[in-house]
Amino acid sequence: MFSENYAASSWCLDExxxxxxxxxxxxxxxxxxxxxxxxFDVQAQNGSFTEAFAKHEERFKEGSDGKVKKWRAALTEAANLDEAKLIEKIVEEVGNILDLEHLSVANHPIGLDDRVQELSTLLGMESNNNDVCIVVVWGISGIGKTTIAKKLNNLIHRKFDGSSFLADVRETWKLPNGLTIDRDYFGSGSKIVITTRDLSSLNIEVDKIYTPKELDKDKSPQLFSWHAFREDHPKENYVELSNQTVHYARGLPLALEILGSFLFPIRSIPEWESAIEKLKKIPHNGIQAKLKISFDSLSNEVQDLFLDIACFFAGMNRDFTIKILKGCKLYPEIGFKILVNRCLIKYGPYNELVMHDMLRDIGREIVKTKSNDELERRSRLWLNSLEELLLNDYIRLVEVDESIGCLDKLVVLDMTNCRKLEQLSSSISMLKSLEYLDLSGCSKLRKLDAFKRSPLKSLYTTLSSWALQTKNTSSIGLPLQGSSCLKKLKLAYCNLSHLPIEIGSLISLTHVDLTGNNLCTLLDSICNLTCLQELKMVGCNLSNLPSEMERLISLIYLDIGGNNLCTLPNSIYNLTCLQRLEMAGCNICLVKLEG
Incomplete structure (x- = not known):
């Protein structure tokens, strides 16, 4: 900084x-x-500089390695720098630091720079186009629309002769007919950014629409961790709990921030577990209030449609949902369009209805709140927590709807004596908690393709003679292959003439009941079942048993009564865990018993 007395200081000149x-x-x-x-006075050392340098010349006239000459050259060079550009840069830099109009953005702007750059590109900030450009930032509440707009405003507003940031336009100005903008009012090269949850509220022609995406699997944990742990990663022993919470937030920045801040004061793992379970059932008030704004702005009819989707149809095929709702004398197509325009639903790659988990939970919470949480007074009942579904003796049941696949907590499914049931929906393979399935008496059942590559963990399949009358496992397509987690298999009185060779691949089986079939022989592959504890083959017309029975190292109970067996393989004597052996009605002479 040059002043009138600057040249009088030899220290300043050396510097x-x-x-x-x-x-x-x-x-x-x-x-x-x-x-x-x-x-100019600095450049030519005129004015007060002339007097100061006269003294310096007198003082350093004998040598000093040309000190005075260096001072003059430095002053001239500094004063010759492009003043206009330098002043402009100074004003910009100081303005950015001291800007009184600086808009506050996120304390932890994880993923923000990428989004701002995307928006800046859509606005054409790097191009020389002088047209007025209007870009709409459109997305669900909490996705970060306003934060992105504020950050961009902070970066570019000084490049324009004037700028303005108007917050909460609709709420503040109460625009009954939506937002209208006349391009003619704006100067050449103007850039206009509008944020909205509802495209239908804009009565203007926009140039481009920017839809911010949810944070990805790398940035979501970072943002959550900054709020929950005050660092960019979870603390040791909290990684799994953090992952659960991040997964629930589904990349929504608002949710990640609020949930992280909510969990920050909680320091014990059991308290974290309890808090997370509660959040899954009852959304956090801060998140619920923000997301519910869009719901409250809907008409009564569209609110009902939103609640129907939240309770029943999220994740289901759009066309199927329309068919169901039309059957209820409803007309959902217009409502779907409104919900899409307000980012409350979207369509997935397979035409399924996609609703953010938090919107779904808020919808269900609205239903519960309206009924004072009394089950019998609810307008809608959803069965996502159902553990037992008993349809036994439901003789008019012909087909199981694919929506059954949504019952992800279902453990028991009993369809005994559903005599008109012809096929099972493939969505049953989605029942990851199912342990017991009873199809006894389903006399018209023809295919069980639902269990191919099934993820079922512990399936107890009961098939009676009615279910497979005069059929074998091949003719009805019993898909044993791929069910490696199957533990209990009951095929009693099914009139089977043989077993599929794939039975040997069911290495998790502990109980097998083949009673009352006409097998004649037993496949050697059954000896691969090293976890088998109980094997019942009563009245199967067997004339011999596999020679490698000793490989059934876990077998405790073996019932081979009522067969045509005359001898037993020597290997049966090596079943060291066998505690009970029943051979009633067999013509077997035991010549060797040891141990």
């Missing part, structure tokens, strides 16, 4: 020489400021 050397050597930026003095 200036050093500054200009650093500019040449290290390409450092030098920004000269002239305070109460014109640049």
């Amino acid at each position: 200036l020489v050093k500054i200009m050397e650093c500019r040449k050597t290290f390409q450092q930026t030098v920004l000269p400021i002239f305070y109460d003095i014109v640049p």
